[in-house]
Amino acid sequence: MSTKSRYAALSRGELATLVPELLLIGQLIDRSGMAWCISSFGREEMLQIAIEEWAGASPLYTKRMQKALNYEGVDVITIFKGLQLDIGAPPQFMDFRYTVHDRWHGEFHLDHCGALLDVEPMGEDYVRGMCHDIEDPTFDATALATNRRCQVRPIHRPPRTPADRHPHCRWTVIIDESYPEVGFIPQLDVVAASRAYRTELDSIDPDDDGLADYSGPLRSDLDFGAFSHSALVRIADEVCLQMHLLMVSFNLAIAARTKDDAALAESIRYKTLTGIAGVAAGRIHRALGLPADASGALRVLELHPMLNPAAYVSVNLDRDHLSVRTSPAHDDGTWVSLVSPAADRPLQAIVAAVDPHLRAELAGTETDWTVRVVETDTAAEEFSEVAVCKISGGASWVFEDRRSLPLTVV
Structure with missing residues (x-):
């Protein structure tokens, strides 16, 4: 039996605002983590870590979202819907535009690629690393969740020539029975054995006002406000699980390179969490218009992806404190397992994002602790670590209102 979602207390409008924020936060995890991978292992090894991290998680969380929102299939439309609900492709910041020729042939291009704009100042080697070395195997891995005979191939991609070329890239997506199947990814079995992947969440109430699923036509842009309250709660929880599954996969990639140095592995994971914890907290606080005081900080903590979904991370919010207890997230070694009274930097980053005069006071054991916020x-x-993550344009990104139009075969 699943535990009631902490997102259920939000209004439908608040959830429609929060869900794209969570998708963007998931994409920014690597803006935090890969900096520490480069400093520890170098650029080439960082690329391999990113490939293993995303390939080991995205097919699993993609399939979870398909089932949750009732759009399982084997065609390009299913793949495109999945990308719209994927932390690897948050709306607008990674502005995917889709064309469907038929069920088996489609294209997409990016009118804006925030990740590209983040790495272009770092030089052509970093651009090629992201847009060639990482994208090729990870696009195949994403498609694997839908159809193993799918090929995602570039028409053009960066480095951009000329330097201001638009769209930033363009790709074909083709499914053909003559194509060889995408190979199985070994780490998928390990990540699939995690408590995160096996977490059961409440089903969506089909009688709630609004859309209960995404079984209808592919939309140009998802209007999250069109989904029901129940559906938005489930989406928010699934997006948080996407982040935790990505971290399970990231942990495997880091462990493979630090077999004899557990302290280095923990340091990389801890710095990654600290950076994204602060940036995520700032975005959640601003998006929901929460107060800049202790109560606002506790509310941000309660809604933070580090501590969600409720069925995976055991948290209780009282009037003036928040308590964390041993949970499946500790078993997986994901984010909350890195935090304790002796390791409180991620929590300090969160409360400081609400107001730099706030401090988190922790008491308890390594796995069971209580936090109070004081001024x-x-x-x-x-x-x-937060400053490093804020180098990304995603840290200050502002979403715009868009019309959600059905996309038909052209």
Whole structure:
């Protein structure tokens, strides 16, 4: 039996605002983590970590979302719907535009690629690493969840020539029985054995006002406000699980390179969490218009993807404190397992994002602890890990209102 979602207390409008924020937060995880991978292992090894990380998680969480929103299939439309609900392709920041020729042939291009704009200042090697070395195997892995005879191939992609070329890239998506099947990814079995992947969430109430699923036509842009409250709660919880599954896969990739140095592995994971924890908290706080005080900080903690979904991370919010207990997330070694009274930097980053005068006071054991938020007279300096993550344009990204139009075969 699943535990009631902490997102269920939000209104339908608040959820429609929060879901794209969560998708963007998931994409920004690597803006935090890969910086520490480069400093520890170098650029080439960082590329391999990213490939293993996404390939080991995206087919699993893609299939979960398909089942949750009732759009399972074997065609390009199913693949495109999945991308619209994938932390690897958050709306607008990674502005995928889709064309469907028929069930087996389609294209997409990116009118705006926030990830590209993040790495272009780093030089052509980094652009090729992301747009060639990482994209080729991970697009195949994403398609694997839908049809193993799918090929995602570039028409053009960066480095951009000329330097301001638009769209940023264009790809074909073709499913053909003559194509060889995409090979199985070994780490999928390991990630699929995680508590995160096996987490059961409440079913969507089909009688709730609004869309209960995504079984209808592919839309140009998802109007999250069209979904029911129940559907949005499920989507929010699934998006948080996407992040945790990505971290299970990331942990495997890091462990493979730090077999004799557990301290280094923990340091990379901890710095990654600290950076994304602060950036995520700032975005959630602003998006929902929460107060810049202790109550607002506790509310941000309660809604933070580090501590969700409720069926995976055991958390209880009381009037003036939040309690964390041993949970499946600890068994998987995901984010919350890195936090304790002796390792509180991610929590300090979260409360400081609400107001730099706030501090988190933790008490308890390594796995069972309580946090209270207090106000001080001194503003905390921003952590270097948060500053690194804020280099991404996604940290300050502003979503715009768009019309959601059905896409028909052309």
